[in-house]
Structure formats: structure tokens, C-alpha cells
Amino acid sequence: KEAEMDGTQQVSLQVAASFKAFLMKSSSKSNLNLYDHLSRLLMRVIEERPHDVVDVMEDLSHDVKLRLYEDTQSSLQDLQQTTAAEELAEQQKVLFVRPEDAPEHEFELESALPNVSEIAYFLEQAGVGLGREEMQRVFLALKQLVSSYTMQRCRLWGKILGIERSYIIAEAEFAEGEEEDEEGPEEVADEEAREVDAKEKMDPLPQSTYKAPPVVPKEAKGTGANKFVYFVCNEAGLPWTKLPSVTPAQITVARQIRKFFTGRLDAPIVSYPPFPGNEANYLRAQIARISAGTQISPQGFYQAIEEEGAEEEGSSEDGIEENPEYEGVPVGELVDSLSSWVHHTQHILQQGRCTWVNLAVKTEDESNEEEAEEIEEDPDEPEPEVGPPLLTPLSQDAEIFETVPWSSSLSSTLTSQHAIAIMRSNCWPGACAYAYAKKFENIYVGWGLKYPGDGYSPLLPPPPQSEYPSAPEITEDVDPTVEEEQALQDALDEKQAAEEAEEGDSDEEQDEDDD
Amino acid sequence: MDANSLSYSLELVAGSGCILNTEQRAALQTSLIILKKNYKFNRVLFWGKILGLKEHYFIAQGRRDDELKDTQHFYSFNCIDWFLIPTTTTEMIEDVSKTAKGRFEGDPSFVYESRQAERLDPSVEESTTKVTEETRLAVTVHHINEDASVVPRGAFINSTHGVVQINRSFGGLSNTQAGKLENFLHFAQPKNLKKKSLLEMADLNPALDFLDPLSEDIPKGSWSLQFESANKVCVIRxxxxxxxxxxxxxxxxxxxxxxxxxxxxxxxxxxxx
Incomplete structure (x- = not known):
């Protein structure tokens, strides 16, 4: 019996050995064998003990094979490549370095930099912001900006999202005369254009009779839409770029187009009507429009400066200052009534300026100089456009597309006694303001586009100019048909016959000749 | 975003400008757990917020076994009391497309009306369509899920039984992969996949590539892909x-x-x- 047992054992051992040999047969492609693979796989399961291992067995098996491959490659090392994240980190590191020459404690009372962490705290209550860490980085970047220029005031204006990158925008106010002018290049470009014109006069082409409407002059720095200077950067830590000041033409066109920002300041704006400038100008124009529409403060925070000479409304441009006796409006009142908030940025008129300028007068002057041209339609003095004055309450804002212009809310419904008042603009989605006690702040985070209502309809191109005056000599008639010709012929014949009859018998001979 | 990692996730998307304040976050953490328990969901996601004129709708999504089809949505005003959003039907979609215009009011019982005179047939009288804002909300959520819900490739698996589940061995896309739109898929029933030729299908893995990629959307450029938060997070808008x-x-x-x-x-x- 024992011998029999031995026999079967031997047979089964043999079978097992042959099966093992089969398992250990290495693949002709990968030079791996199943035996080693399974043992590695089981070793890994034993080591890692994953949860529900049977479900992920396939992936584990795949992973084991991949690792094997990686191990054999270990003698070759990856080429070190600096990623964008690393580069950015290097640049942002500068933000966190304290300059060595800085005094131990800075207790300067007058600083252009606002109390940023407090603003970040309130903005978070209001439900807007860029995230805590990002906000901190942005504020450090603001500090860098303040230290590199001498400016009176500087604050975070907001962020405009773009397709490729986004813009972080800072608003700065310079003291008068401290800002250098950079008006040079534009005029040079004009002169170049004139030179080209002169060359063309050698062989004159037909002149266009089109006369461009007079250009509305740009507002001086520090007034109107150019009251503040704006700096942008794509990421906190990257250098700040100063935006050019805005022209009325840019504002007018920006009102008619609807484009996303790309995130590159030098990108061209392809649109109809054509936008005068590149994306930097478009960005600046949108900033001006958003500021004019959405910068609000609780009533009483600012007061009009009472000057002796300023009777006219137009002349009191910057006529507001902080009210030293401002006590703060209760939060409940701020939420309940729109009239407790006022605009503190000037409204931009249809003309694209904050203060209206009479263009008719100017064109007359020019034409006198040039002599040749005379203005035929002597302009009746045009109605000056008047916008709402500064510090107009929000309750007078117009409704757009049957939507109330502002939505107000409290930051907390549970602890409303300590909540802050929040205003969101429905006209410019993304614009937000908060107020609490004596403090308030405006911020904009969005795509930089106005609420479109039912949809945007692009401006149609003007009708084509007529080539020549329409008159009977140059209009083409329809060719007469055979019947019409026949009819005409008959009519003529009849007429002739009648005439002949009238003339009587005397001409009979002639008749015969005619026939 | 998953309710379990809500605070961290909110920090990552904060670059778009909208964040939740501490009170809302805390309330969500509490109420979403209760929601998950009451409706026996496998997991609950915070879906987002629709801003109305008076109030804002906070929206949550519950998912059961099938991550793609077995979902329900809820809305809330205070982040605590959740109300079920009705399932959408084609009729509802049609009605809403006729009537709803402009901004949400912030009141679920608000009624949108539209009068449509039949132009061709003057004998038919004006027909009025009435739609409540709750219906509109349901349709809007449905549309956004169809058009714009995004997952990275490989994050979900279509199992052999046809059930869509989380891929547990998904380790994330690499930095290079994350920079390309092909690697992100619409998390909705595929529309273009069946129209593809055999040659295009050859490279696809049926367990992973059962959804439409974003790169095939029309018009081209309807997505904005960026790296944010110090270039660490891939953000698609x-x-x-x-x-x-x-x-x-x-x-x-x-x-x-x-x-x-x-x-x-x-x-x-x-x-x-």
C-alpha cells in the first residue's frame, strides 16, 4: 500500500513540477514569466494588504509590471526640467523676503497700503475673494507695488478672468504731478501716418469724401475716468504693468462689443466696430466702466467739498472728501434701503467722458484755421449731456432688462447682530461691496462683462454709400417685347395716316412717292 | 465636489471669485451628512450655488451605486433644509425654454409666463405656458450637468455590468496630461462617441473612454484651462x-x-x- 502511495505522490509531484516549469517559461516578448509575476504580485498583496483586493487585482497586476519596467530603467535619470510651478515659486519667494534695510518695526502712520488682512476677512464673510493664501500673496504683491512707486493710495481693485490667464488689478492714486507722462509715442505714430499721406500725393488717388466725426478729447490724468492709475499682473509676484489711460473712443466702442479677455495685454481685439487699441486698452476701458457703475459707499462716508467758486455742477469734478464726522450707517438700514448707498465714482456720459465737452465749438476753431472747409450745418448749441452728480443714491439707478440693479443681503442670518451688509451688482456680475461699522470696500471678480439681458446683438455695419446719384439718364429701361413694338408701330402708322388725311388731297403725289 | 473634502476643494476653486463663508461651510458639513443618511446615498457632493435676485439656491447632489445615472439633486436656501429637485422630462425642458428669461428670482414658487400667439393659424387663441422657478431650477441643473460637468480621464470606470463607478486606482493625471483638454471628459451620457469611426475607437479603452472628451466641443475654445494657486491646480472654466x-x-x-x-x-x- 505504501508503495502505491509513493507512486501516486511521485506522479502528482511530477505533474506539479511540469506545471511549474510551464509557469516559469519566459515570454518571448517581455522575457517575463508568470511564476515570478504571480509571486511578486502576491508579495505585494501581502505587504500592502489593500482593501477588497480581489476587485483591484487587475490594476495591481498591471502596476507590478510597470514597476518592474521602472526598476530596470533606474540607471537612467530623468532630465531635470524646470516646470512653470517652480519658476513661479522662485518669483513669489521674493514677496516673502523681508528687506534687510527695513527697520525692525514699521509703525508709519501714513501708508498707502490699506489694512489688507482685515479686508480679506470681511470679503470672506461676504462670500467673495480669491482664497486665503492667494489673497495673502496678492496683498504682498500690492505691498511690493506700493514700495516701488510713490503713491498716495493703493487698493486691490479686483480680478478679471481671462481665457488663458487672469488679471489681478490694483488701483492707485498718485499725488498731483508725481506721475511721469508717457504721451510721446501716440503723436509720433500720427506724424508717421501723415508722412505716408504726403508720399501718396505724388500720384493722387480719388479722395474719400468721408469726414471722420471729431475725436472727443481724452480726459486729463487725475480727473474723470482717468482719476486713478491701474496696474495689472497675471499672478501675484510677477511684475506689475501700468495700464495706459483711457480715451473716450475706447469707452464708446467697449460699450458696443462683447469679448472675453485672453490674459495677454498685447493681444489684438478683433471686433466690430473696430476697437482702437489692444487688450490693455480694452481692459482699461472695462475697468473704467465697471468702476463708474459699481463703486459705492455708505451714505455719509464721503461729503461734497464746498468750494466758494464752484457753482456750476460740471466744474466740481473731484468734489468729494472723506467725511470726518461719519458715524456709520446701521447694517440693517444698509440692507433694507438702496438709498443708504451712494456712488462715489463719476458716471461716464454717452460721450465717453465724465465731464461733457462741447465738440461743436472746437470744430469751428479748426475750420477757421484751415479756411477751406466751412461748416454748413452751423450747429445749434448741442444739449450738454449731464450725468447724475456724485453721491447719487443707488435707489436712482435705472433698472436693466427688468432686473433690479442691486441685490442686498446680510452675511449671516444666524448671528445677524454681527453680520455685515453686502451689495451685489446685477448690472455688472461679479461686482460686490460690503460695509460694516465705519468700513466699506468694493471689489470686482469676474469676466469683465456687463449683464447682457436677453442676449447681445452685434452692431450692424452702416449701409453702403451710394455710388452715383440716381437719375433717369442712367437708369436702364426694360426692353420692349415684340407685341409692344408692334403696338407702337401701329399707333405711329395710324397717326401718320390721320395726319395725311388732314393734309388733304394736295399731297397725294407725295404719298404715292412714299409708298 | 465631494462633501468630505469641501473646505480644501473650495480653496482650490476660489480663484473664480466665489467662496462660501465660514457659516455656510460649517452648516454644509453638518447638513450634508444628514442628507446622505436620510436618502441612503453612497456619497453626497456639493454641486454649487445659483445666485438669485433675492436669495441664492445652494445645490447638493446625492449619488448611489451608479455614479452617472443614479443621482438626485437638492436645493436649499440656508444650507440646512434640503428640498428635492424634481427629475426633468422633455416637456419641462420645452416649457422652460419658452418661458424662462433673465435672472432667477430666488423664490421657487415664482411663476414665469409666456403668451404665444400662433402666427400661422389665427383661429387658435393665445396659449399661455406657466412654469415655476423650481422647474426652471431642475432644468437648469440638468443642462449644466449635461453640458459642463467634467471629470479627468480614468477617474471613473464603466464596469462590465454597465455600472459607472469610481476608479479606485486612479492616481491623477500627470502634469503634462493635465494641460490637455483631451484628458478631460464630460460626465454625462456620451453623444458623439457612437458616431466615431472604428479607426478612432481603436485606441480607446472601453472601461475608461466611455464618455465624450471636452476637446471635441463646438465651438472650439469653449473651455478655458489654466493652472492656478501657484501653478499647482489645474482649473478648467x-x-x-x-x-x-x-x-x-x-x-x-x-x-x-x-x-x-x-x-x-x-x-x-x-x-x-
């Missing part, structure tokens, strides 16, 4: 539904999306690119 932000941290399985916006589709997109 939909330009069709302004307010939808997707995030994915490369080399980690962390991903999700949130919609915070006005609930209106950007129909002007072709003009704006």
Missing part, C-alpha cells in the same frame, strides 16, 4: 456656463467641479471668442 469651475490637482485623485453663477447659458459665446 466653462465659457458656455459662466461660473462653472472644475479643479484637479495633478498626481492626486482629487478632482471635482462647482457651479456658482446666475444659471443662464452664455448664448453670446460665438461673438466673444
Amino acid at each position: 466653462s465659457l458656455l456656463w459662466l461660473g462653472l469651475t472644475f479643479y484637479h490637482v495633478p498626481m492626486t485623485p482629487l478632482h471635482g467641479f462647482i457651479y456658482i453663477g446666475y444659471g443662464t447659458k452664455n448664448l453670446d459665446l460665438p461673438f466673444m471668442l
Whole structure:
């Protein structure tokens, strides 16, 4: 019996050995064998003990094979490549370095930099912001900006999202005369254009009779839409770029187009009507429009400066200052009534300026100089456009597309006694303001586009100019048909016959000749 | 975004400008757990917020076994009391497309009306369609899910039984992969996949590539892909539904999306690119 047992054992051992040999047969492609693979796989399961291992067995098996491959490659090392994240980190590191020459404690009372962490705290209550860490980085970047220029005031204006990158925008106010002018290049470009014109006069082409409407002059720095200077950067830590000041033409066109920002300041704006400038100008124009529409403060925070000479409304441009006796409006009142908030940025008129300028007068002057041209339609003095004055309450804002212009809310419904008042603009989605006690702040985070209502309809191109005056000599008639010709012929014949009859018998001979 | 990693995820999408304040976050952490228990969900996601004129709708999504089809949505005003959003039907979609215009009011019982005189047949009297804002909300959420919900490739598996489940061995896209739109898929029933030729299908893995990739959307450029938060997070924003932000941290399985916006589709997109 024992011998029999031995026999079967031997047979089964043999079978097992042959099966093992089969398992250990290495693949002709990968030079791996199943035996080693399974043992590695089981070793890994034993080591890692994953949860529900049977479900992920396939992936584990795949992973084991991949690792094997990686191990054999270990003698070759990856080429070190600096990623964008690393580069950015290097640049942002500068933000966190304290300059060595800085005094131990800075207790300067007058600083252009606002109390940023407090603003970040309130903005978070209001439900807007860029995230805590990002906000901190942005504020450090603001500090860098303040230290590199001498400016009176500087604050975070907001962020405009773009397709490729986004813009972080800072608003700065310079003291008068401290800002250098950079008006040079534009005029040079004009002169170049004139030179080209002169060359063309050698062989004159037909002149266009089109006369461009007079250009509305740009507002001086520090007034109107150019009251503040704006700096942008794509990421906190990257250098700040100063935006050019805005022209009325840019504002007018920006009102008619609807484009996303790309995130590159030098990108061209392809649109109809054509936008005068590149994306930097478009960005600046949108900033001006958003500021004019959405910068609000609780009533009483600012007061009009009472000057002796300023009777006219137009002349009191910057006529507001902080009210030293401002006590703060209760939060409940701020939420309940729109009239407790006022605009503190000037409204931009249809003309694209904050203060209206009479263009008719100017064109007359020019034409006198040039002599040749005379203005035929002597302009009746045009109605000056008047916008709402500064510090107009929000309750007078117009409704757009049957939507109330502002939505107000409290930051907390549970602890409303300590909540802050929040205003969101429905006209410019993304614009937000908060107020609490004596403090308030405006911020904009969005795509930089106005609420479109039912949809945007692009401006149609003007009708084509007529080539020549329409008159009977140059209009083409329809060719007469055979019947019409026949009819005409008959009519003529009849007429002739009648005439002949009238003339009587005397001409009979002639008749015969005619026939 | 998954309710369990809500605070961290919200930080990652904060670049779009909308964040939740501490009170709302805390309330969500509490109420979403209760929601999950009451409806026996496998997991609960914070879907987003639709901004109304008076109130804002907070929206949550519950998912059961099938991550794609077995979902329900809820809305709330205070982040605590959740109300079920009805399932959408084609009729509802049609009615809403006729009537609803402009911004959400912030009141679910608000009624949108539209009168349509039949132009061709004057004998038929004016027909009025009435739609409540709750219906509109349901349809809007449905549309956003169809058009703009995004997952990275490989994050979900279509099992042999046809059930869509989380891929547990998904380790995240690499940095290079995350920079390409082909590697992000619409998390909705595929529309273009069946129209593909055999040659195009050859490279696809049926367990992973059962959804439409974003790169095939029309018009081209309806997505904006960026790296944010010091270039660590891959953020994709939909330009069709302004307010939808997707995030994915490369080399980690962390991903999700949130919609915070006005609930209106950007129909002007072709003009704006």
C-alpha cells in the first residue's frame, strides 16, 4: 500500500513540477514569466494588504509590471526640467523676503497700503475673494507695488478672468504731478501716418469724401475716468504693468462689443466696430466702466467739498472728501434701503467722458484755421449731456432688462447682530461691496462683462454709400417685347395716316412717292 | 465636489471669485451628512450655488451605486433644509425654454409666463405656458450637468455590468496630461462617441473612454484651462456656463467641479471668442 502511495505522490509531484516549469517559461516578448509575476504580485498583496483586493487585482497586476519596467530603467535619470510651478515659486519667494534695510518695526502712520488682512476677512464673510493664501500673496504683491512707486493710495481693485490667464488689478492714486507722462509715442505714430499721406500725393488717388466725426478729447490724468492709475499682473509676484489711460473712443466702442479677455495685454481685439487699441486698452476701458457703475459707499462716508467758486455742477469734478464726522450707517438700514448707498465714482456720459465737452465749438476753431472747409450745418448749441452728480443714491439707478440693479443681503442670518451688509451688482456680475461699522470696500471678480439681458446683438455695419446719384439718364429701361413694338408701330402708322388725311388731297403725289 | 473634502476643494476653486463663508461651510458639513443618511446615498457632493435676485439656491447632489445615472439633486436656501429637485422630462425642458428669461428670482414658487400667439393659424387663441422657478431650477441643473460637468480621464470606470463607478486606482493625471483638454471628459451620457469611426475607437479603452472628451466641443475654445494657486491646480472654466469651475490637482485623485453663477447659458459665446 505504501508503495502505491509513493507512486501516486511521485506522479502528482511530477505533474506539479511540469506545471511549474510551464509557469516559469519566459515570454518571448517581455522575457517575463508568470511564476515570478504571480509571486511578486502576491508579495505585494501581502505587504500592502489593500482593501477588497480581489476587485483591484487587475490594476495591481498591471502596476507590478510597470514597476518592474521602472526598476530596470533606474540607471537612467530623468532630465531635470524646470516646470512653470517652480519658476513661479522662485518669483513669489521674493514677496516673502523681508528687506534687510527695513527697520525692525514699521509703525508709519501714513501708508498707502490699506489694512489688507482685515479686508480679506470681511470679503470672506461676504462670500467673495480669491482664497486665503492667494489673497495673502496678492496683498504682498500690492505691498511690493506700493514700495516701488510713490503713491498716495493703493487698493486691490479686483480680478478679471481671462481665457488663458487672469488679471489681478490694483488701483492707485498718485499725488498731483508725481506721475511721469508717457504721451510721446501716440503723436509720433500720427506724424508717421501723415508722412505716408504726403508720399501718396505724388500720384493722387480719388479722395474719400468721408469726414471722420471729431475725436472727443481724452480726459486729463487725475480727473474723470482717468482719476486713478491701474496696474495689472497675471499672478501675484510677477511684475506689475501700468495700464495706459483711457480715451473716450475706447469707452464708446467697449460699450458696443462683447469679448472675453485672453490674459495677454498685447493681444489684438478683433471686433466690430473696430476697437482702437489692444487688450490693455480694452481692459482699461472695462475697468473704467465697471468702476463708474459699481463703486459705492455708505451714505455719509464721503461729503461734497464746498468750494466758494464752484457753482456750476460740471466744474466740481473731484468734489468729494472723506467725511470726518461719519458715524456709520446701521447694517440693517444698509440692507433694507438702496438709498443708504451712494456712488462715489463719476458716471461716464454717452460721450465717453465724465465731464461733457462741447465738440461743436472746437470744430469751428479748426475750420477757421484751415479756411477751406466751412461748416454748413452751423450747429445749434448741442444739449450738454449731464450725468447724475456724485453721491447719487443707488435707489436712482435705472433698472436693466427688468432686473433690479442691486441685490442686498446680510452675511449671516444666524448671528445677524454681527453680520455685515453686502451689495451685489446685477448690472455688472461679479461686482460686490460690503460695509460694516465705519468700513466699506468694493471689489470686482469676474469676466469683465456687463449683464447682457436677453442676449447681445452685434452692431450692424452702416449701409453702403451710394455710388452715383440716381437719375433717369442712367437708369436702364426694360426692353420692349415684340407685341409692344408692334403696338407702337401701329399707333405711329395710324397717326401718320390721320395726319395725311388732314393734309388733304394736295399731297397725294407725295404719298404715292412714299409708298 | 465631494462633501468630505469641501473646505480644501473650495480653496482650490476660489480663484473664480466665489467662496462660501465660514457659516455656510460649517452648516454644509453638518447638513450634508444628514442628507446622505436620510436618502441612503453612497456619497453626497456639493454641486454649487445659483445666485438669485433675492436669495441664492445652494445645490447638493446625492449619488448611489451608479455614479452617472443614479443621482438626485437638492436645493436649499440656508444650507440646512434640503428640498428635492424634481427629475426633468422633455416637456419641462420645452416649457422652460419658452418661458424662462433673465435672472432667477430666488423664490421657487415664482411663476414665469409666456403668451404665444400662433402666427400661422389665427383661429387658435393665445396659449399661455406657466412654469415655476423650481422647474426652471431642475432644468437648469440638468443642462449644466449635461453640458459642463467634467471629470479627468480614468477617474471613473464603466464596469462590465454597465455600472459607472469610481476608479479606485486612479492616481491623477500627470502634469503634462493635465494641460490637455483631451484628458478631460464630460460626465454625462456620451453623444458623439457612437458616431466615431472604428479607426478612432481603436485606441480607446472601453472601461475608461466611455464618455465624450471636452476637446471635441463646438465651438472650439469653449473651455478655458489654466493652472492656478501657484501653478499647482489645474482649473478648467466653462465659457458656455459662466461660473462653472472644475479643479484637479495633478498626481492626486482629487478632482471635482462647482457651479456658482446666475444659471443662464452664455448664448453670446460665438461673438466673444
